[in-house]
Amino acid sequence: MPNEISGAEILLKSLELEGVDLVFGIPGGAILQAYDSLYDSPIRHVLVRHEQGGGHMASGYAHATGRVGVTIATSGPGATNLVTPLADAYMDSIPVVAITAQVPSTSIGLDAFQETHTWGIAMPVTKHNELVTETSEIAGAVHEAFHLAKTGRPGPVLVDITKDALVGTASFTGSKKIDLPGYKPSVKGHSRQVKAAIDLIMESERPVLYAGGGTIRAEASRELTQFAELLRLPTVTTLMARGVIPDSHDLALGMPGMHGCYTASTAMQKSDLLINIGARFDDRVTGNPEFFAPHARVIHVDVDPAEIGKIRFVDVPIVGDAKAVLTQLIEIATKRLDGHEAPARSAWFDTIRSWQRDFPLTFNQEEDGPIQQQYVIEQLHKATGGDAIVVAGVGQHQMWTSQFWGFERPNTWINSGGLGTMGYAVPASIGAQAGMPNETVICIDGDGCFQMTFQELITAATENIPVKIVVMNNASLGMVRQWQKLFFNERFSATDLSYENPDIVMLAEAMGCVGLRAETPDEVIPTIEKGLAVTDRPVVMEFRCDRDAMVFPMIKAGGSNDFILMGPEDIT
Amino acid sequence: MSEHQMHHVISVTVENKPGVLARVASMFARRDFNIHSLTVGPTEDPSRSRMTVVVDGPEMEQIVKQLYKLVHTLKVSEHKPGEAVEREIMLLRVNADPKRRSEILEAANVFEAKAVDVGATTVTFEVVGEPGRLADFHEMMKTYGIASLVKSGRIALAKDSKSMTKKQKRTA
Numbered sequence A: 001m002p003n004e005i006s007g008a009e010i011l012l013k014s015l016e017l018e019g020v021d022l023v024f025g026i027p028g029g030a031i032l033q034a035y036d037s038l039y040d041s042p043i044r045h046v047l048v049r050h051e052q053g054g055g056h057m058a059s060g061y062a063h064a065t066g067r068v069g070v071t072i073a074t075s076g077p078g079a080t081n082l083v084t085p086l087a088d089a090y091m092d093s094i095p096v097v098a099i100t101a102q103v104p105s106t107s108i109g110l111d112a113f114q115e116t117h118t119w120g121i122a123m124p125v126t127k128h129n130e131l132v133t134e135t136s137e138i139a140g141a142v143h144e145a146f147h148l149a150k151t152g153r154p155g156p157v158l159v160d161i162t163k164d165a166l167v168g169t170a171s172f173t174g175s176k177k178i179d180l181p182g183y184k185p186s187v188k189g190h191s192r193q194v195k196a197a198i199d200l201i202m203e204s205e206r207p208v209l210y211a212g213g214g215t216i217r218a219e220a221s222r223e224l225t226q227f228a229e230l231l232r233l234p235t236v237t238t239l240m241a242r243g244v245i246p247d248s249h250d251l252a253l254g255m256p257g258m259h260g261c262y263t264a265s266t267a268m269q270k271s272d273l274l275i276n277i278g279a280r281f282d283d284r285v286t287g288n289p290e291f292f293a294p295h296a297r298v299i300h301v302d303v304d305p306a307e308i309g310k311i312r313f314v315d316v317p318i319v320g321d322a323k324a325v326l327t328q329l330i331e332i333a334t335k336r337l338d339g340h341e342a343p344a345r346s347a348w349f350d351t352i353r354s355w356q357r358d359f360p361l362t363f364n365q366e367e368d369g370p371i372q373q374q375y376v377i378e379q380l381h382k383a384t385g386g387d388a389i390v391v392a393g394v395g396q397h398q399m400w401t402s403q404f405w406g407f408e409r410p411n412t413w414i415n416s417g418g419l420g421t422m423g424y425a426v427p428a429s430i431g432a433q434a435g436m437p438n439e440t441v442i443c444i445d446g447d448g449c450f451q452m453t454f455q456e457l458i459t460a461a462t463e464n465i466p467v468k469i470v471v472m473n474n475a476s477l478g479m480v481r482q483w484q485k486l487f488f489n490e491r492f493s494a495t496d497l498s499y500e501n502p503d504i505v506m507l508a509e510a511m512g513c514v515g516l517r518a519e520t521p522d523e524v525i526p527t528i529e530k531g532l533a534v535t536d537r538p539v540v541m542e543f544r545c546d547r548d549a550m551v552f553p554m555i556k557a558g559g560s561n562d563f564i565l566m567g568p569e570d571i572t
Numbered sequence B: 001m002s003e004h005q006m007h008h009v010i011s012v013t014v015e016n017k018p019g020v021l022a023r024v025a026s027m028f029a030r031r032d033f034n035i036h037s038l039t040v041g042p043t044e045d046p047s048r049s050r051m052t053v054v055v056d057g058p059e060m061e062q063i064v065k066q067l068y069k070l071v072h073t074l075k076v077s078e079h080k081p082g083e084a085v086e087r088e089i090m091l092l093r094v095n096a097d098p099k100r101r102s103e104i105l106e107a108a109n110v111f112e113a114k115a116v117d118v119g120a121t122t123v124t125f126e127v128v129g130e131p132g133r134l135a136d137f138h139e140m141m142k143t144y145g146i147a148s149l150v151k152s153g154r155i156a157l158a159k160d161s162k163s164m165t166k167k168q169k170r171t172a
């Protein structure tokens, strides 16, 4: 037919219609046709070294930009390599669209070369997934995928397209029509519930505003801060919400939970009202839910109704988008206050201030002792003025970064919260940097995490993505080692790594990056200065850190948040 | 209280797309919800299928919410006792040596069970009806020895909102 184009071209044109200008992927047999079309497309393709890297890059990109990240993989092993990044994005509600190719529709089910049941594998790790076998259905599936990924509770969506659908032809209308009759996410909250929430807040003597990742996804930073100020609400920010209210704000209490600061965890514990906006009572926050915040009534705002009541009984449930509901809450509260000040709650604030005074986050960098990671983080913050997007891996370095960085803006803290995916940081930081070329992006990784995905340094170097990577080399799987030290009689089973192998500086240089190393505290600042000065290439700064340092405060897994260990001396 | 009364019955209307049953079943497995029975079939509208799911009680609210999260789910309704017409089919083969055959057939008659296959030493009955009736028949036939049994899983349809039989309690 004269006006028809290939499925591959339809795919790329549909991506363009969605505003996509950057994708992360790697080709293969089933997806060849799409790569042939990509050759002529204005969309930039970043060639990754492993599909897992491509998936996390899409996620880092989405985190940093607030737009949908796109990753492309071929059938079979290409698709299975995406499982981890999809699961990661699903847990953290990150809008990602994965395009995979499938064997020809006539071969499905016959164990064809590089066939896997991709949508079946994707089912538990995606918000939605579709198998497309008809060329004429590609455009619709792509537009539906984007709509699903970014609306409601965001999440990853996978579109699996058979080779024959990509090769075949159909007419392209350019229509963005979607057909999702069963999908109707709520935006505004029920006004009666909003009023009921304000009633509870006005009555409350010890309220805590509990901000979760949903406030970041909903771009509700301004509204959240305004709401906290209007009703004078002390505010905790979960691992996924760091930066949604500035850490320097008078009302900000920092991160609660397993490695949260004492004041944040304890304020929740003693609270008579938790105002949860876009958080999910994750076990890393609540400890044993049976003992969590026993005197608190609960207001829970979430765009996903299934989160409400899943873990904790809720007094006032509000289903809706965090930004929209906060706007409603502000409106009703303003009316209610009618020009008066919000309740002062001075007794509550006095108590909070005394905790802050008595139980601050601390560390001690001895001049001639081993490097402490907190010191590196503090000096990095100083050197950048805090003006950077920070991406972390999973482990001790992640917790210290969250504790000590001091986040002032949303979308400047990117990490793998729900799934805790080692290997996340290097590719996610590359994705963030690719999406935000004018920002300084600093990846703070552990030596263990780094060794899971460092091949993507090659991607960063060859694609001119000058990300700054810090490796906190403590020659160990530090977080696991910490548990072994505290709870397994120092039986360090399989947690030793090596300071020397790999030689991280040589490795960085071999991959086209600048490699730098600091071995003693006095080398920290010069190394940071040199590293930050590199702007034409990715740079890897290795810090040889204390192997025995441990993250505190700490609440034992499954324990009660009433018992916060402030240091090793608190272990009984 | 008999076993099936502790169960909740929900109707789930879904888009009639390939794999939709797998999506629902996978969600139940992933969330560790127990399914007592699940049936799926076409409806008055060829673009839709309807499932009847019988589940264990306590997690009802989460089950409904998680079902709604599946993009292909159009409507989920929970049926309170007596608010839906509920049916199951059972095929039950009972040991029936010729001496007791007439006694068995007589008993089956009370339940309107239809003999659908008669062999040398067994009789196979078909029973259609409310789940409780099937259970009672099953119970009674146990005394003769059951050779094999298969049930369809429940189907349910909400009663008309102006139903004359609405008030009538589920006898099961």
Ligand SMILES: Cc1ncc(C[n+]2csc(CCOP(=O)(O)OP(=O)(O)O)c2C)c(N)n1
Binding pocket: A393, A394, A395, A396, A397, A398, A420, A421, A422, A423, A445, A446, A447, A448, A449, A450, A472, A474, A476, A477, A478, A479, A480
């Ligand atoms: C893919 C994966 N495998 C295993 C784990 C379990 N795990 C959690 S933290 C950690 C150690 C991380 O080591 P490193 O990157 O060196 O960070 P550190 O704790 O030393 O700062 C491990 C093995 C995980 N989270 N992810």
Ligand SMILES: [Mg+2]
Binding pocket: A395, A446, A447, A448, A472, A473, A474, A475, A476, A477, A478
């Ligand atoms: Mg380490």
